[in-house]
Amino acid sequence: MSLLSHDRYCDEIVAQTELLRSTIEDADLTVPVPSCPGWNTGQLLRHLGGGHRWAEAIVRTRAASPSSDKHFRDLSAYTDEDPAVLGPWLAEGAAQLADTLRAAAPDAELWTPVPGETAKFYARRFAHETVIHRADATLAAGAEFTVDEEVGIDGLDEWMELGSLPQIFEYHPEQRELLGPGRTLHFHATDTAPEAAAEWLVDLTGDAIAWRRTHEKAAVAVRGSLTDLLLVVYRRRPARADGIEILGDGTLLDFWLERVGFG
Known part of the structure; x- marks a missing residue:
């Protein structure tokens, strides 16, 4: 059972992305991300933004099967990103995903990679996906990462739930x-x-x-x-x-x- 509401998850996708943007405003995006070996910060953020867009398309189209789009798993073309370009691009994708999830409502039926098959899976999953990749980027920059109490508790609940699926x-x-x-x-x-x-x-x-x-x-x-x-x-x-x-x-x-x- 999730701790937060569908609307709160949608809000967090946007809010966590904004916190992430503030971290990278003047950052060197070529800095390696130790927690994601092989990626630098710009590649990490392209992965996250691509994931937002991948999920948005699934929810918007009520997809019955997974998309063939690999949502930026091949990140070789994104080794030298510009924060002035990447920041707005991230914000746009997060807002699109949140708006599409709100329009769909939590019980909208569609494909999910685990049992459940409703839009709320993507709201919860990408709220916490954004939190964790914000942590990756923040720690790579040598800054302090903290998380809101309700969000952090629900993040651990979700991790436990997914990690114990049959x-x-x-x-x-x-x-x-x-x-x-x-x-x-x-x-x-x-x-x-x-x-x-x-x-x-x-x-x-x-x-x-x-x-x-x-x-x-x-x-x-x-x-x-x-x-x-x-x-x-x-x-x-x-x-x-x-x-x-x-x-x-x-x-x-x-x-x-x-x-x-x-x-």
């Missing part, structure tokens, strides 16, 4: 190796309001990956700010970094992080 073993059969007795991981955001209940348990003890929001003892616990936890599970920040506390079986955490990931 189909995950079809896409990534190596993840079956994660399953085993006693294998549980607990993530606790230490800087959120108590009522936010920003704690997650990943349960690998059954026949499938499961998760739940709970305060529960686990084989390994990871404590840190909400922003740090989001970056750790997305593998944008090392788990063993300043401000992050690991209690218990750190080798299980390493193994889990090695096997999981998307986005």
Whole structure:
């Protein structure tokens, strides 16, 4: 279940893009992005803007199958981008996607890459896709990245949901190796309001990956700010970094992080 409304996701696609634009205004877009090996900042942003346009076309046409457009996966032509050109282009694509999603309404039926097949998937997915690629660009620039509490919590919820889909073993059969007795991981955001209940348990003890929001003892616990936890599970920040506390079986955490990931 998503924490935010369809309209809020649409708003965040635009808002996160604007925050990203402010990061790159006077930036050198040829700077490499460590969290996206092989890309520089300009290529990263072409990928994101291309993704916005790819999703917008699917929602606008109510596509019944995936588009053949690779939405800027081949980024070899975008090694020397100009912020004055790229910024407005990013904003245009984000606004188009948000407007199309609002017009479609959350329950509009169309193709999605995972079960669900409604427009709300793209609203939620691209709100968080934009957040994470904003993090990529911000960290590459050596600046501080932070995320709003509601957005960050929902981002972790979505990551947990997608990472525990039954189909995950079809896409990534190596993840079956994660399953085993006693294998549980607990993530606790230490800087959120108590009522936010920003704690997650990943349960690998059954026949499938499961998760739940709970305060529960686990084989390994990871404590840190909400922003740090989001970056750790997305593998944008090392788990063993300043401000992050690991209690218990750190080798299980390493193994889990090695096997999981998307986005």
